[in-house]
Amino acid sequence: MRTWQRLAALAVGAALLTVTACGGGSDDDGSSTGSDGGGEGTGGTFSVGIDEPDSLIPGRAQGAFDEMHALFSGLVRFGDQSEPQMLHAESIESDDNVVWTITIKPGWTFHDGTPVTAQSYADAWNATAYGPNAWANNAQLSNIVGWDELNPAEGTPATDTLSGVQVVDENTLQVTLKAADSQFPYKLGQPGFYPLPAVAFEDFDAFNEAPIGNGPYMMDGTWEHDVQLSVTRYEDYQGPRPNADGITFRIYSDTTTAYTDAIGGAVDIVSVPQEKYKQVASDFPDSYVAFNAIRLDWLGFPLWDPRFQDPRIRQAVSMAIDRDAVNEAIFGGLYTPATSYHGPSAPGGGTEGLCGEFCEFDPDRAKELLAEAGGWEGPMEIWFPGGVGYDQTFEALANQIRQNLGIEEVTTKSQPGFVQFLEALDTQQATGPFRGGWGSLYPSMQSLLWSVFSTNGDGRAGGGSYASPEVDALIAQADAAPSLDEATELYKAAEERIIQDFPIVPLFYAKYVYAHSSNVSNVIIGFDQIELNEVVVN
Amino acid sequence: MGKYVVSRLLQLVLVFFGVTLLIYLAVYALPGDPIRALGGDRQLPESVVNAMREQFNLNDPVLLQYVKYLGSLFTGDLGTDFNGRPVADLMGQRWPVTIRLALTAWVIQVVVGVGLGVLTALRKGTWLDHTVLFFTVAVISIPVFVLAYTAQIVFGVKLGVVPVSGIDDGWPLSYLLPSIILAIFGLASVARLVRASMLENLRADYVKTAMAKGLSRRRVVYRHVLRNSLIPAVTFLGIDLGYLLGGTVIIEGVFNLPGVGQLLFSSIASQQGPVVVGVATVLVVIFLLANLVVDLLYGVLDPRIRHE
Numbered sequence: 001m002r003t004w005q006r007l008a009a010l011a012v013g014a015a016l017l018t019v020t021a022c023g024g025g026s027d028d029d030g031s032s033t034g035s036d037g038g039g040e041g042t043g044g045t046f047s048v049g050i051d052e053p054d055s056l057i058p059g060r061a062q063g064a065f066d067e068m069h070a071l072f073s074g075l076v077r078f079g080d081q082s083e084p085q086m087l088h089a090e091s092i093e094s095d096d097n098v099v100w101t102i103t104i105k106p107g108w109t110f111h112d113g114t115p116v117t118a119q120s121y122a123d124a125w126n127a128t129a130y131g132p133n134a135w136a137n138n139a140q141l142s143n144i145v146g147w148d149e150l151n152p153a154e155g156t157p158a159t160d161t162l163s164g165v166q167v168v169d170e171n172t173l174q175v176t177l178k179a180a181d182s183q184f185p186y187k188l189g190q191p192g193f194y195p196l197p198a199v200a201f202e203d204f205d206a207f208n209e210a211p212i213g214n215g216p217y218m219m220d221g222t223w224e225h226d227v228q229l230s231v232t233r234y235e236d237y238q239g240p241r242p243n244a245d246g247i248t249f250r251i252y253s254d255t256t257t258a259y260t261d262a263i264g265g266a267v268d269i270v271s272v273p274q275e276k277y278k279q280v281a282s283d284f285p286d287s288y289v290a291f292n293a294i295r296l297d298w299l300g301f302p303l304w305d306p307r308f309q310d311p312r313i314r315q316a317v318s319m320a321i322d323r324d325a326v327n328e329a330i331f332g333g334l335y336t337p338a339t340s341y342h343g344p345s346a347p348g349g350g351t352e353g354l355c356g357e358f359c360e361f362d363p364d365r366a367k368e369l370l371a372e373a374g375g376w377e378g379p380m381e382i383w384f385p386g387g388v389g390y391d392q393t394f395e396a397l398a399n400q401i402r403q404n405l406g407i408e409e410v411t412t413k414s415q416p417g418f419v420q421f422l423e424a425l426d427t428q429q430a431t432g433p434f435r436g437g438w439g440s441l442y443p444s445m446q447s448l449l450w451s452v453f454s455t456n457g458d459g460r461a462g463g464g465s466y467a468s469p470e471v472d473a474l475i476a477q478a479d480a481a482p483s484l485d486e487a488t489e490l491y492k493a494a495e496e497r498i499i500q501d502f503p504i505v506p507l508f509y510a511k512y513v514y515a516h517s518s519n520v521s522n523v524i525i526g527f528d529q530i531e532l533n534e535v536v537v538n
Numbered sequence: 539m540g541k542y543v544v545s546r547l548l549q550l551v552l553v554f555f556g557v558t559l560l561i562y563l564a565v566y567a568l569p570g571d572p573i574r575a576l577g578g579d580r581q582l583p584e585s586v587v588n589a590m591r592e593q594f595n596l597n598d599p600v601l602l603q604y605v606k607y608l609g610s611l612f613t614g615d616l617g618t619d620f621n622g623r624p625v626a627d628l629m630g631q632r633w634p635v636t637i638r639l640a641l642t643a644w645v646i647q648v649v650v651g652v653g654l655g656v657l658t659a660l661r662k663g664t665w666l667d668h669t670v671l672f673f674t675v676a677v678i679s680i681p682v683f684v685l686a687y688t689a690q691i692v693f694g695v696k697l698g699v700v701p702v703s704g705i706d707d708g709w710p711l712s713y714l715l716p717s718i719i720l721a722i723f724g725l726a727s728v729a730r731l732v733r734a735s736m737l738e739n740l741r742a743d744y745v746k747t748a749m750a751k752g753l754s755r756r757r758v759v760y761r762h763v764l765r766n767s768l769i770p771a772v773t774f775l776g777i778d779l780g781y782l783l784g785g786t787v788i789i790e791g792v793f794n795l796p797g798v799g800q801l802l803f804s805s806i807a808s809q810q811g812p813v814v815v816g817v818a819t820v821l822v823v824i825f826l827l828a829n830l831v832v833d834l835l836y837g838v839l840d841p842r843i844r845h846e
Contacts, residue, residue: 054621062578131585134593136577138586151585205622225623225631226796227705250704253800254791257703260687261794264695264702417807418578419570426574438579451580458581 044537045246046520048530049258049270052226052251056211057204058194059128060135065529067249068191070231071213073239075102075121075188078527082347082443083484084185087239088116088195088214090171092188097180097480102173102188108238110197111218118173120214124196126150126161127204139458140192140441143184145176180480182487186442189528216242216533226251242533243522259283259515268520269530272513274389278332284515290334291525292345293512294443298338299382299397299505300436303464304428311502312373315358317433318505319366320404323359326396327508335508341495343509346443348488354499355506363404370405379409381432385421386414390435397507401433425461436462436504443527445491450475453498466503546830550823557822558815559604565811566600572809576620590620594811607812617812619805625816628801633820636797638709639789640782642717643724648775651725655732655771656764662737674726686719686792703794716793720786724778728771735767742766768839776832780825 053064058072069077075092076084086092090103108116127133129141131151141147145164150157164176177184187193195214200207210222216239217231232246252258255273262270263283272280272288280288299317301308308314323337336343339359344350357365370376380401384394394412402410413432415421424430438459440447451459454475455467471494478490514530516523521538524531573590576582590596594617595603610617616625654674658667677685693715694702705712739745740763748758787799798817805813836843 062576131583132589134586134589136582136586139580139583142583151583153584153588208622225627251796252703252794253796253804254794256687257690257792257794260690260695261702261704264698266702266704417570419568419572419575419807419809422575422578423570426571458577458583459579461581462579 042243042536043245045248046244046268046535046537047248047250047266048532049252049255049262049267050249051253051255053223054136055208056223056229057135057200057208058191058196059124059133059137060208061191062136065191066532067229067231068194069528070215070217070247070249070532071211071219072191072194072215073108073213073237074191074194075104076185078189078443079531080524080526082345082527084189089188092185094184097182097184097482098177100175100177100184101168102175104171104173105238106171108214109236110214111212111234112197112199113236114197114199115170116195116197116214117170118167119170120195120197121173121193122162122165122167123198123201124194125165125192127196127201128192129162130160131157137190137192140187140190143177143179143181145178147178179476182479182481182484183442183444183446186444186446190441216240217247220246226253240533243536244532247532262515262517265517265519267517269514269516269523269535272515274331275392277330277334277513280332280513280515287518287523288513288515289523289525290511290513292336292343293510294343294345294349294440294447294527295510295512296338296341296343296438296448296506297335297508297510298436299433299507300425300462300464301433301503301505302428302430303466303503305431307376310373312369313376314502314505316366316369316373316405317401318355318358318502319360319362319369321397321400321505321507322361322404323507324361326393326400330393330396331508331511334511334513336511338506338509341499341504341506342445342448345509346440346445346447347484348445348492350509351492351495354496358502359506361404366405376405376407379411380407381411381413383413383415383421383424383430383432383434385418385435386416388418394435422461428465433505436464437510438462439510445488445495446475446478449491449494449498450479453494453503464503466498466501468498468501471497543830543834546833550826553822553826554819558608558819561815561818562604562607562811563600565806565809565814566603568809570809572620575808594620603811607815616816619810619813620808625812628813629798629816629820632796632798632801635705635795636783636786636790636799639713639717639720639786639795639797640779642710642713643720643782644775644779646717646721647724647728647778650721651728652732652764652768652771654725654729656736656759658729659733659736659740659767660759662733670729674729677722678726682719682723683788683792685722686716686789689715689719690792703792705795712795716789716795720782720789724774724782727774727778731770731774732767735770736763739763739767765839769836772832772835772839776828776835777825779828780821783824784821 048066050066053061053067055061056064056067056071058068061068073088075087075089077087079085088104088108090105092100092102094100104118110116125141128135128137129147129150144162146162149159150162166174168174197212199212210219216234216237218234220230220232223229228248228250230246230248233242250267255271258267258270259273259276261267301314327333327335327337340351340354342349382394382398384390391414398410398412401407415424425434438448438452451457452463453466454472460466474490474494474497478487478494481487481490514523514525519538520535522534522536524534573587573596595606607617618624619628654670658670661667690702693700700715701707701712745758745763748762786797787803790797790799802814802817
């Protein structure tokens with residue numbers, strides 16, 4: 001359960017605006033008053049339903065994006081833009097995409113009054129990248145020179161600082177990368193790149209109970225585990241001033257309960273669980289928001305299995321799936337059927353029809369393709385982690401394949417949980433199509449393409465361990481591209497090249513759906529999840 | 539009697555070692571690498587995985603892990619979960635919630651269950667007897683989460699008489715609805731047990747004797763018949779208390795009560811050995827203690843039963 005929630009949270013964090021403000025939300029969209037401009041806050045407090053964070057230390061927390069954005073401010077933010085907006089950074093520059101100079105705005109302070117300096121960033125990055133700390137966001141820094149020395153395969157590292165991070169002066173950092181990365185400014189929005197105050201290093205466990213950040217809100221008391229955490233506005237915050245005086249994050253172990261609580265008005269903003277997508281419009285007629293996540297859901301294949309070698313087999317499966325029907329039946333029509341390998345929420349993504357006929361529903365052509373590829377014998381098993389919200393979807397997909405592809409025996413092979421499911425992919429034990437998905441932590445095609453389809457990607461198990469030297473070369477070219485536009489074109493070229501091999505069956509560009517009570521308005525969902533600063537308490 | 543209690547307590551120690559070892563082995567035997575799964579779709583770097591495996595002794599053979607676990611247990615260290623939270627803290631925070639919930643439910647079972655049992659036994663065959671029978675059967679046949687969600691919508695959202703979820707309002711308000719739902723299922727059994735046993739005893743010779751001696755019906759029923767009829771119900775209630783403490787996963791989830799049921803469930807799913815062993819061991823000990831109390835109660839209820 002936890003893992004699944006964490007994954008969902010990751011993906012939510014990786015979500016971009018493109019607010020398809022369903023239900024009109026007459027009170028939402030219209031009133032963009034009271035936002036930024038350093039105006040008077042409108043006051044009041046509101047509550048947000050969350051799941052128990054795994055940690056509140058930015059380098060360590062895998063979920064907790066809303067709490068993190070309340071307590072900490074990074075160098076850049078995204079809001080409703082798909083390009084990084086300077087938050088604490090003054091400028092982020094490089095001539096060669098290898099050596100980056102970052103200057104920060106002076107005068108910012110942590111909640112204990114100490115200044116946020118270049119050193120605060122360097123110290124935090126060193127701690128996150130230090131292997132023995134075993135912080136989950138360690139890999140976000142893996143392209144910085146010196147990361148390898150901090151993460152040896154065996155034994156303790158000889159040093160505890162990243163040699164590629166130099167503090168030039170109080171407000172200037174110089175970062176040297178192992179390989180050129182045109183998307184580095186995007187990556188700086190990830191929690192692994194947030195600063196930490198000196199006090200954190202005295203005792204991380206104690207710090208975690210009441211973190212002292214540099215964000216728009218500061219802790220009010222300590223983290224009441226499994227119950228709530230409260231924050232109040234930090235009056236010396238130098239960024240855009242938030243509207244509300246305070247926020248209570250109420251912790252739920254069951255998202256359905258949070259949803260019911262929101263109907264009862266006991267919590268103001270909640271993420272809508274998938275099984276409620278079909279009824280959210282009637283439960284919250286004017287107050288729900290669905291937005292395009294940077295998330296692709298797909299069906300992966302055991303590419304190591306000889307029976308799945310022929311791309312026509314995979315294309316046949318793709319054409320046998322009526323995405324619209326599944327979308328209506330399971331997601332209340334809120335998702336978008338995929339026609340490419342990347343959703344539209346990052347620049348260059350969502351190329352209409354890139355997939356061609358193979359993402360169209362055509363059972364006859366599907367059967368033809370299957371026959372051309374030599375047909376199918378025996379059972380086809382669909383793998384997914386059971387009991388964590390995927391059961392219905394994958395039962396439906398199995399039915400579609402059975403009916404439309406004429407394979408008599410299509411069975412679901414539900415695994416006891418995520419641990420066992422991932423093990424089956426890692427050890428290449430999976431014997432049939434399986435659940436795949438990727439939520440990007442920053443709005444660039446690089447995240448999904450590199451992680452899932454490159455030879456060194458950290459998510460390649462979910463893509464059936466696809467590998468192609470050509471794709472690797474295209475992604476590397478894009479990473480080194482002199483401008484963002486050129487990079488985007490090269491990522492698109494990589495995507496086109498991958499889709500020729502058709503390693504996965506793209507299913508949906510996922511959406512994330514939030515609902516809110518009448519106690520609050522101006523609820524905007526952006527890339528950084530809920531735009532907490534903008535929320536107005538009525 | 540004293541000797542009996544001491545020997546039972548000594549058995550507890552043996553059971554403690556056996557159970558912790560068994561649970562440790564069971565968690566270890568689950569397939570898959572729990573550390574690997576922490577990253578989800580994103581694989582954690584090798585160095586991070588290694589550091590965590592080292593930290594949680596996962597690279598050691600299982601028996602050595604167990605010995606290390608016991609070793610730190612005797613220094614008062616119950617270990618931590620994968621997020622670094624001490625298991626002692628986790629349990630210290632969650633046990634009180636579960637104990638409140640389970641005891642409230644249990645008391646409802648005792649009071650209402652025994653009450654209904656006595657009532658239906660004395661009014662055997664009347665409309666009251668039939669109505670109670672019908673409703674207990676009907677309620678038992680509804681899946682617990684359906685009943686829980688329905689009650690939550692009706693009493694929490696629509697009527698607003700109890701909180702929808704959470705423990706903000708404290709005991710008893712926050713615990714009332716979940717306790718009732720939890721109690722309903724055992725309640726029917728208690729009522730049935732008491733009813734059957736009462737009916738049997740009401741026909742017994744000693745009742746006739748007592749009546750003939752001129753004792754009031756009230757005194758006969760409550761002092762003699764009820765007391766003798768409680769043994770099956772006490773057996774059930776003793777075991778049921780253990781069940782209530784350990785089996786509240788669904789109710790805790792639906793009503794968002796941060797108790798041990800949820801903790802146990804999620805720790806098993808993420809294979810966090812120290813947490814599972816810690817929580818489960820306490821559960822087993824409570825269960826055994828409850829059974830001991832039940833055995834001692836037999837002697838109190840029925841003087842013919844003695845513990846030498």
